[in-house]
Amino acid sequence: MADATTTTATKTALESRIFALESRLGISTSKNANQLSSGGGGDISSRIDRLFLLISRASVPSSSTSKTKAFDALSSLERDWKESKKLAAELDPGSFLARQGLPTNDSAGAPASVSAPMIYRRQEILASSDFLKDGMEQLNLAREALLLSSDIEKVPLPPQERYTKSAILSSGRYDYAMDDSVQTRLEDVAIKIKSLQKRSVAASNKMDELVDRYHMVMEAVSEKIVLADEEIVFLEASAENKKSRKGRSSVGTR
Structure with a gap:
């Protein structure tokens, strides 16, 4: 039923x-x-x-x-x-991209953190497509700069030597800088510059010391001038008092 x-x-x-x-x-x-x-x-x-x-x-x-x-x-x-x-x-990111990351511990005492889904990383890459394009173009320019010359391509070389012996790195323009005599002269110049730097620092310290002493002397002189001015004012006042008393005594005698 x-x-x-x-x-x-x-x-x-x-x-x-x-x-x-x-x-x-x-x-x-x-x-x-x-x-x-x-x-x-x-x-x-x-x-x-x-x-x-x-x-x-x-x-x-x-x-x-x-x-x-x-x-x-x-x-x-x-x-x-x-x-x-x-x-x-x-628009479906797929189960792999939408899956949450595994919990990770940065240190023994730190709490576990779950990484963001990979869909956000995909969106981040798509949002920075212009920056990525510029970076790839610069990388392509660097790769073209390391292209091998025709003479080196005739002889098979290991991958490391193919780049170290490329045209941009094996150019004769670097011979002058790699010369031993030039490097020795450059070291002498560096030593001379260090010596001048030490001497300039010593002269600057000496000048600072002289300026400090000058300020100390000027402060002492200023204090002496103030004391002398007060003493002069006191003496002038005493002389005026004596003169006034002397005038009064002469009037009383008459």
């Missing part, structure tokens, strides 16, 4: 879904709707076959007749579905 009830419920749900699909495609009529509402509606298999037939005829050209409106709607739906699948396939 329970199995029969489940089967009936499943059949009713399937009929409802088929009817909804038919309504969206514009192929259901009021008669079919009445049949569905009353529990009929015909064989489910035939209705599904009719839907598959519409799918197979979805490529029918557009027409203004009402009979082909369902085909046009289904064709548009199929195009949208194909475009969605195409975009999903192009």
Whole structure:
């Protein structure tokens, strides 16, 4: 009894879904709707076959007749579905890129950290495509600069010597710099520059010492001048007082 009830419920749900699909495609009529509402509606298999037939005829050209409106709607739906699948396939990073990294421990006491999914690394590379392009162009220029000359290419050499004996590195322009006498002269110049640097540092230190002493002397002189000025003011005031007292005494005697 329970199995029969489940089967009936499943059949009713399937009929409802088929009817909804038919309504969206514009192929259901009021008669079919009445049949569905009353529990009929015909064989489910035939209705599904009719839907598959519409799918197979979805490529029918557009027409203004009402009979082909369902085909046009289904064709548009199929195009949208194909475009969605195409975009999903192009934008799908894949299970490997979307997989989270493994936990890592930087040190014994540090907590475990999970690296970001590789999809973010892919996006980072795509975002820096211009920088990567410039880097590859510079690398290509460096590679072209190390191209072997025709004379060296005639003799097979190990990979290391092929680059060390390339035209840009084995040029005669470097012979002057590699000469022993030139290197000796360069070492003498370096020694002379070091000696001059030491002497200039000593002279600078001596000048700093003289300037410090000059400031000390000027501070002492300034203090003495201030004291002398105060002493002069005091003496002038004393002389004025004595002169005023002497004048008063002479007036009293008269």
